[in-house]
Amino acid sequence: MSVMVDIRSVHKSFGPLDVLKGIDLQVRAGEVTVVLGPSGSGKSTLLRTINHLEKVDRGAISVDGDLIGYRRSGDKLYELPEREVLKQRTRIGFVFQNFNLFPHLTVLENLVEAPVAALKRPREQAEATARRLLERVGLGDRADAWPRQLSGGQQQRVAIARALALEPKLLLFDEPTSALDPELVGEVLDVIKDLAHQGITMIVVTHEIGFAREVADTVVFMDDGRIVEQGPPAEVLDRPRHERTRAFLSKVL
Amino acid sequence: MSFETLPRASAAPGTSGPADVPRIVPQRRWGPWTAAAVVLVLLALAATSVLRNDAFQWDVVAEYFTTASVLRGLWLTLWLTAVVTVLGFALGTLLAAARLSANPVLRAVSWGYVWLLRSIPILVQLLLWFNIGALYPTVLGVRTVDLLGPVTVAIIGLTLHEAAYAAEVVRGGILSVDRGQIEAAQALGLSRRRRWRRIVLPQAMRSIVPPAGNMLIGTLKGTSIVSVIAVSDLLFSVQLIYHRTYQVIPLLMVATVWYTVVTSVLGVGQHYLEKRFARGSERTR
Numbered sequence: 001m002s003v004m005v006d007i008r009s010v011h012k013s014f015g016p017l018d019v020l021k022g023i024d025l026q027v028r029a030g031e032v033t034v035v036l037g038p039s040g041s042g043k044s045t046l047l048r049t050i051n052h053l054e055k056v057d058r059g060a061i062s063v064d065g066d067l068i069g070y071r072r073s074g075d076k077l078y079e080l081p082e083r084e085v086l087k088q089r090t091r092i093g094f095v096f097q098n099f100n101l102f103p104h105l106t107v108l109e110n111l112v113e114a115p116v117a118a119l120k121r122p123r124e125q126a127e128a129t130a131r132r133l134l135e136r137v138g139l140g141d142r143a144d145a146w147p148r149q150l151s152g153g154q155q156q157r158v159a160i161a162r163a164l165a166l167e168p169k170l171l172l173f174d175e176p177t178s179a180l181d182p183e184l185v186g187e188v189l190d191v192i193k194d195l196a197h198q199g200i201t202m203i204v205v206t207h208e209i210g211f212a213r214e215v216a217d218t219v220v221f222m223d224d225g226r227i228v229e230q231g232p233p234a235e236v237l238d239r240p241r242h243e244r245t246r247a248f249l250s251k252v253l
Numbered sequence: 254m255s256f257e258t259l260p261r262a263s264a265a266p267g268t269s270g271p272a273d274v275p276r277i278v279p280q281r282r283w284g285p286w287t288a289a290a291v292v293l294v295l296l297a298l299a300a301t302s303v304l305r306n307d308a309f310q311w312d313v314v315a316e317y318f319t320t321a322s323v324l325r326g327l328w329l330t331l332w333l334t335a336v337v338t339v340l341g342f343a344l345g346t347l348l349a350a351a352r353l354s355a356n357p358v359l360r361a362v363s364w365g366y367v368w369l370l371r372s373i374p375i376l377v378q379l380l381l382w383f384n385i386g387a388l389y390p391t392v393l394g395v396r397t398v399d400l401l402g403p404v405t406v407a408i409i410g411l412t413l414h415e416a417a418y419a420a421e422v423v424r425g426g427i428l429s430v431d432r433g434q435i436e437a438a439q440a441l442g443l444s445r446r447r448r449w450r451r452i453v454l455p456q457a458m459r460s461i462v463p464p465a466g467n468m469l470i471g472t473l474k475g476t477s478i479v480s481v482i483a484v485s486d487l488l489f490s491v492q493l494i495y496h497r498t499y500q501v502i503p504l505l506m507v508a509t510v511w512y513t514v515v516t517s518v519l520g521v522g523q524h525y526l527e528k529r530f531a532r533g534s535e536r537t538r
Binding site: 146 | 431434436437438440441442443444445447451452455530532533
């Protein structure tokens with residue numbers, strides 16, 4: 001299968017703090033990659049560099065063959081104007097830990113906003129798509145609710161539908177269940193599993209080991225800004241080769 | 254009854270039910286009643302003293318309340334307030350954007366502007382602008398005195414003053430919007446303009462409207478200061494009359510009642526504006 005995401009030698013620091021210390025990672029189209037690791041290991045930052053919410057200091061990332069955030073000419077990478085970056089982002093869905101729904105817009109308006117504003121879709125068509133997506137995440141009857149009237153789990157399902165409204169070829173999840181009450185985690189994971197079965201390429205940063213075992217094609221374990229090991233869940237989760245992976249898993253399992 | 258003899262909710266049926274639980278009696282509070290009575294009596298005394306004091310000359314108040322010159326003054330006060338508020342907030346929004354930008358020069362200039370304009374009393378500013386001709390006798394070949402009439406000076410002075418405060422109000426509103434909102438809009442590919450207009454400002458308005466309403470009312474009354482440079486606003490108009498008739502108090506009451514009426518109308522408007530921008534903030538359907 002073709003490579004959807006290709007990350008090469010990515011470095012990133014915040015001031016004196018090196019967060020990413022040379023990351024290489026390939027994600028094949030249609031696969032689910034789950035990124036595990038302790039807090040501060042750089043996994044969220046890595047995810048955010050993939051849609052250029054964070055700029056990399058060194059290295060390059062391509063999604064479906066497009067270099068993200070830069071244009072290459074000879075041995076230099078020239079930063080793209082924001083307009084171009086925004087266009088690239090419409091092909092990459094991003095789901096945040098805190099949902100970040102727009103509280104002053106109804107659920108339906110949250111889903112319609114980007115297709116109409118960024119992709120210039122006709123409003124009726126965008127609304128029809130939005131209603132179909134809400135149906136798909138089990139919230140077909142809440143189109144006219146305000147986000148604050150929904151539970152955390154429902155808000156996150158709306159956020160997933162909002163990301164899907166742009167028909168992205170890649171979905172990025174940044175700890176999608178970390179802000180949820182324990183009894184609401186399952187409903188969000190079920191939606192993500194459902195998407196995984198439909199063949200959307202996904203990268204999921206999470207602490208849900210059970211979810212990784214069940215859904216992931218590849219599990220990546222990160223620590224201290226580096227990828228420590230990666231492979232099928234059966235290998236990384238059950239027969240980790242590295243001591244740090246073993247130590248981490250023994251704490252979270 | 255000692256604590257030991259209080260029945261439990263889980264007591265077996267027939268032994269002792271909820272009827273046996275002693276009733277709770279709230280404490281009687283006389284303080285609030287006494288305070289309310291004292292305040293009401295004082296209020297009644299004040300009201301009768303106002304209504305019975307003939308020196309207020311309420312008939313004179315009624316006589317001048319809607320005379321042409323007073324209404325002309327009121328009209329000037331109203332449009333001056335509107336112009337100053339609109340221009341002041343337009344400039345204030347630019348200043349706030351500059352202050353929040355990544356450009357250190359813009360940030361410093363914006364900070365400096367707010368610092369300077371908030372430091373000089375508005376009365377001093379108006380007098381300085383009024384006498385600007387002493388510093389720059391001509392502007393582009395035109396005599397400054399001809400270019401800057403009292404009304405123009407009033408608009409310039411009040412607007413520049415208003416902008417310094419409006420900048421802080423707008424900046425506070427923008428800062429109150431969660432950073433994640435902008436990130437979500439960026440991740441969805443919304444343009445800078447769209448993010449600003451559709452996501453940030455509507456949410457910032459929730460924090461901007463209450464202090465802005467406060468400022469609008471302050472500006473309405475603050476415009477009375479332009480009477481010192483002979484702009485015929487509401488206050489100046491009644492002053493013109495009482496300089497002629499010596500009915501100082503009743504004519505000041507004319508201005509007082511008008512200011513109160515307009516302020517009340519603005520307060521009602523603010524209430525509805527706040528409701529409009531609170532959309533989506535209530536938790537229950």
